[in-house]
Amino acid sequence: MEKIIAGKNITVNEEGYLTDFSQWDEQVGEALAAEANIPLSARHWEILKYLQNEQKNQVALSIRRIGKSGVTDIKEFYQLFPNAPLKTATKIAGIPKPASCI
16 A cells, blocks of 8 residues: 655555665655654664664564664663664664564
């Protein structure tokens, strides 16, 4: 299905995750973050870019893996992306919901 995000027609699944990463750009990320009530800082962007890179390298994402990554620790991850941080962060990053998320 399609949804207008940042003034663009974006293809998303039933949970609102982008189905085509090529449609993602920083304006789309900002709009998705605004929907989640998260004002993005430079620190948020570092983590979002890390998640996108891990997805590109086909690395399975999990909270534990992110906490051990050296990019952030679990406490900071929860502070930056409260309420289901991995689901929220991956949605903002424009990548699929990780299998580790229910």
